[in-house]
Amino acid sequence: MNKSVFFGALAGAALAGGVASAATLDDVKARGKLNCGVTTGVPGFAEPDANGVWQGFDVAVCRAVAAAVLSDPTAVEFVPTTGKTRFTALASGEIDMLARNTTWTFSRDVDLKFEFTGVNYYDGQGFMTPADLGVTSAKDLDGATVCIQTGTTTELNLADFFRSNNISYEPVPIETGAEAVQQYNAGACDVYTTDASALAAQRANFEDPSAHVIMPEIISKEPLGPLVRHGDNEWADIVRWTLNALITAEELGVTSVNLSEMGGGTNNPEINRLLGTEGDLGAMLGLDKEWAKRAIGVAGNYGEIFEKNIGESTPIGLARGLNAQWTDGGLIYSPPFR
Amino acid sequence: MTSIADHTVTRSKSSFKLSMLLNDTRYRSFTFQFIALIAIIAFMAFVGGNLVRNLAEAGLNISFQFLKDPAGYDINQKLIEYNSQMSHGRAALVGLLNTLIVAFLACITATVFGVVAGVLRLSNNWLVSKIMSFYVEIFRNVPVLIWILIIFSVMINALPAPRDFRGDEASASMVLFDTIAITNRGVFVPSPEFTNSLSVAEQDVAEDGSIVPAKGWQDFALIFGVLFLSWIAAKLIGSWATRTQEATGSRPTTWYILLAVWVVPLVAVLAFLGLTWDVPALKGFNFQGGLQLRGSLIALWFALAIYTGAFIAENVRAGILAISKGQTEAAAALGLRPRRIMGLVILPQALRVIIPPLISQYLNITKNSSLAIAVGYMDVTGTLGGITLLQTGRAIETILLLMLFYLTVSLLISALMNVFNNRMKLTER
Known part of the structure; x- marks a missing residue:
C-alpha cells in the first residue's frame, strides 16, 4: 500500500524534472540579463579592463545583442569559459549564447547540436617562434617541440599538418593560453601555435614583441563566430541578425557618429529598414523597431568595433585582411535587410 | 524428536503475523534493510532514467562508437605504437598506460620517502627528527x-633550455661524462641498444659499414x-646453505x-x-636519442x-610507535644494535599496522x-577525459569509462595489497 504511494510520488517527481524551456528570448527578458559565454581572457577579444568591465571584440557582440533585446548594453552577465567548459555551459542553458573564438566546424554544428549564427572573425592557425631560431617556414620545424592549447581544433590541425608534410614534432599540451605563453617564453617549447589573431594578441603583451616571428603559413581555416543552442530558431535569428546589422551598418556607412542623424530617416531605403524608420523588421524578430539602432549604438558598426579592439591602432595590431567588407576584397558579407 | 521439531515449526509458522515485521526484533532489521x-x-532507477530521458530529449544518445573513430591528435609520451590516425580507443589506452607508469613510479618512490622519513622522525638525533617533522x-x-605546479614551474624556469647547450660558448653542459642532459623539457638519459x-x-648497416643498433x-x-x-638459482643456493647449516651447524660461504x-649469465646475455x-x-x-x-x-x-x-x-611512525618499548629494550638486551633492532624486530611487527593505511595512500x-x-602530462584523464571528450563531445560516455577505469585499477591495487597484508599480518593461533 505504502509502496505504491511511494512510487507514485517518485513518478511525480520524475515528471516534474523536465528540460529547460526552449524560448530563450522569454527567459532573457524575464531575467533582465543576457548570459554570455566568453573566454577567460584573450587581449582584444574578451578581457576585463582595469575596472573589471569586460572589453573586446567578442564582448561587443554580447553587448549588441543585449542592447537589441533588453535595450541595455550593460545588462550582460559575462561567464568566462575554458575550451573544456564552453560547450557544456551552452548546452546546459547556463549561458544564452557563446561568443568565444569558437571555430565553426561540421561536428560542432551537427553532432554537438549548436547553431552558428555567422562569422565575426575569419582566422587561421599560425606558428610563432623566437626570431633567433632562424626558422622562416613552418615546414622547417622538423623535430620541434610545439606548445598547444589542449581541447581546441588547433590540436587536430597541427597533427594533420605535420603528418601531411611528413615531419615530426613533439606536442606539449597545455590547458590555457596564458600557461602556454609562459612555457614558450621559458624555452620549454620552440613553437607556439594557435589562431593567428591570438598569436598576435599574445605577442603584443611580450616584453620584446620583435624578438618573435609569426610564420607565413596559415595551416587551417578558422571561422570564428557566436553560437547558440539548436532548436530555438527565434533566438538564433536574433543573434544572427544582430551580427548582420553591425556588418551591414559598416557596409552602408552607418557609424556611431552619424547614427542618430541617419536614424531620423535617409534617402536609402535599406538604411531606413535597418534603423527601423521604414517597415518593421524588428517585429518579425519579436523585438521593437529600433533594435538594430540600439545594437549599433553600443560601440558603432563592425568596422569600428574591429578598429577599437584589435585593429592596427591597438597593441594587437591586426590588419583587416580577410575580415574586410566584401566590397573591399574581404569575406565579411551580410545578407540584405529586406 | 521429529515430532517435537515438526511441532515447533508449525507453531512458528502459524503464529507469524504481518505486524511482527515491525514488532518482532527477529524480523525488524530485515524489514528495514529491505525497505x-x-x-x-528506486532512487538509482530514478536518477538513471532521468539521465537517459533528458539525454534523449536533448537529442544525445549514449553510444560508444566514437572509440573506433580516428583520434586525430598526437600524444608525446607513448609506451605503445600510436599515431594520430589511430582510434580514440587506442589513444585512451596510451593514456591509461601513462597513468599506470606515473602511479607505479610514484608509489615506489613515496614508499621509500615515507619509510625513511617515518623512521628518522623517531630518531634520537634532535636535528634529524626535527627536519623530518618539518618535511x-x-x-x-x-x-x-x-606542489605539482611549483615543481613544474621551477623546472621550466630554472633549468636550461636545449638551445643553451648549443655552440662553443654554451651556457649549459651535459653531466656525467656528457651522457645525461638535464633541460627544462625533461631529462635525457642514455638508453640501451x-x-x-x-x-x-x-x-x-650504416654507410660506414657499422651495424645500426636496434632494440625491442x-x-x-x-x-x-x-x-x-x-x-631462482640464488634462492636455491640460499636454501641449500640453510639446510647445510641445520645439518652440520656451520653455514657454507656462498657470496x-x-x-x-x-x-x-647477465654479462653473457x-x-x-x-x-x-x-x-x-x-x-x-x-x-x-636516449x-x-x-x-x-x-x-x-x-x-x-x-x-x-x-x-x-606518519603511517610508518604510527606503526613503529604501536610496538611496545619493551620489544626494543629486549632486543637491546640481546645485544642487537639500533639498526638491527629496527630492521629485525620493530619494522616486521610494525608492518601489520602500516600496510592497511598504506593501501589507501597507493589508491590516493x-x-x-x-x-x-x-602540467600537460597525457594520462587517461588527459586523453580520454580531455581531448577525446572535447573533440567528440561525448561527455557522459567518456566520464563513465574513466570512472570504470579508476575503479578497476583501485580495486586491483586493493586486492594485491590485501594479499600482501594477509601474508604479513601476525599469524594468530
Whole structure:
C-alpha cells in the first residue's frame, strides 16, 4: 500500500524534472540579463579592463545583442569559459549564447547540436617562434617541440599538418593560453601555435614583441563566430541578425557618429529598414523597431568595433585582411535587410 | 524428536503475523534493510532514467562508437605504437598506460620517502627528527596540485633550455661524462641498444659499414628472463646453505657463488645481444636519442611521491610507535644494535599496522595522478577525459569509462595489497 504511494510520488517527481524551456528570448527578458559565454581572457577579444568591465571584440557582440533585446548594453552577465567548459555551459542553458573564438566546424554544428549564427572573425592557425631560431617556414620545424592549447581544433590541425608534410614534432599540451605563453617564453617549447589573431594578441603583451616571428603559413581555416543552442530558431535569428546589422551598418556607412542623424530617416531605403524608420523588421524578430539602432549604438558598426579592439591602432595590431567588407576584397558579407 | 521439531515449526509458522515485521526484533532489521534496499534501487532507477530521458530529449544518445573513430591528435609520451590516425580507443589506452607508469613510479618512490622519513622522525638525533617533522608538515599541508605546479614551474624556469647547450660558448653542459642532459623539457638519459637485437630479423648497416643498433621488447624480455632464472638459482643456493647449516651447524660461504650466479649469465646475455648505449645528442631543435623523461612526468611523479610520502611517513611512525618499548629494550638486551633492532624486530611487527593505511595512500596516488593535465602530462584523464571528450563531445560516455577505469585499477591495487597484508599480518593461533 505504502509502496505504491511511494512510487507514485517518485513518478511525480520524475515528471516534474523536465528540460529547460526552449524560448530563450522569454527567459532573457524575464531575467533582465543576457548570459554570455566568453573566454577567460584573450587581449582584444574578451578581457576585463582595469575596472573589471569586460572589453573586446567578442564582448561587443554580447553587448549588441543585449542592447537589441533588453535595450541595455550593460545588462550582460559575462561567464568566462575554458575550451573544456564552453560547450557544456551552452548546452546546459547556463549561458544564452557563446561568443568565444569558437571555430565553426561540421561536428560542432551537427553532432554537438549548436547553431552558428555567422562569422565575426575569419582566422587561421599560425606558428610563432623566437626570431633567433632562424626558422622562416613552418615546414622547417622538423623535430620541434610545439606548445598547444589542449581541447581546441588547433590540436587536430597541427597533427594533420605535420603528418601531411611528413615531419615530426613533439606536442606539449597545455590547458590555457596564458600557461602556454609562459612555457614558450621559458624555452620549454620552440613553437607556439594557435589562431593567428591570438598569436598576435599574445605577442603584443611580450616584453620584446620583435624578438618573435609569426610564420607565413596559415595551416587551417578558422571561422570564428557566436553560437547558440539548436532548436530555438527565434533566438538564433536574433543573434544572427544582430551580427548582420553591425556588418551591414559598416557596409552602408552607418557609424556611431552619424547614427542618430541617419536614424531620423535617409534617402536609402535599406538604411531606413535597418534603423527601423521604414517597415518593421524588428517585429518579425519579436523585438521593437529600433533594435538594430540600439545594437549599433553600443560601440558603432563592425568596422569600428574591429578598429577599437584589435585593429592596427591597438597593441594587437591586426590588419583587416580577410575580415574586410566584401566590397573591399574581404569575406565579411551580410545578407540584405529586406 | 521429529515430532517435537515438526511441532515447533508449525507453531512458528502459524503464529507469524504481518505486524511482527515491525514488532518482532527477529524480523525488524530485515524489514528495514529491505525497505532501504528498495529505496536505494528506486532512487538509482530514478536518477538513471532521468539521465537517459533528458539525454534523449536533448537529442544525445549514449553510444560508444566514437572509440573506433580516428583520434586525430598526437600524444608525446607513448609506451605503445600510436599515431594520430589511430582510434580514440587506442589513444585512451596510451593514456591509461601513462597513468599506470606515473602511479607505479610514484608509489615506489613515496614508499621509500615515507619509510625513511617515518623512521628518522623517531630518531634520537634532535636535528634529524626535527627536519623530518618539518618535511612531513610542509608537504602534507599544502595541496598536491600546488606542489605539482611549483615543481613544474621551477623546472621550466630554472633549468636550461636545449638551445643553451648549443655552440662553443654554451651556457649549459651535459653531466656525467656528457651522457645525461638535464633541460627544462625533461631529462635525457642514455638508453640501451643492441647490435644483435632479437626485435629485427636483420640489422641495418650504416654507410660506414657499422651495424645500426636496434632494440625491442624481445631483448628486454630475454634479459628479464635471465635475471629471473638467476633469482631462482640464488634462492636455491640460499636454501641449500640453510639446510647445510641445520645439518652440520656451520653455514657454507656462498657470496662468491651468488655473485657468479647473478653476474655471469647477465654479462653473457648482454654480450650475446651486443649491448651499446644510445647517448642523447643535440640535433636540430632538441636532444635526440636516449630516453626522455619529460618534465611533466618528473614533476608529477616527484610531487605525488613527496606529497604522499609525508602521509606514509606518519603511517610508518604510527606503526613503529604501536610496538611496545619493551620489544626494543629486549632486543637491546640481546645485544642487537639500533639498526638491527629496527630492521629485525620493530619494522616486521610494525608492518601489520602500516600496510592497511598504506593501501589507501597507493589508491590516493593513483587517483591524484589525474591532476596530470595541470602540467600537460597525457594520462587517461588527459586523453580520454580531455581531448577525446572535447573533440567528440561525448561527455557522459567518456566520464563513465574513466570512472570504470579508476575503479578497476583501485580495486586491483586493493586486492594485491590485501594479499600482501594477509601474508604479513601476525599469524594468530
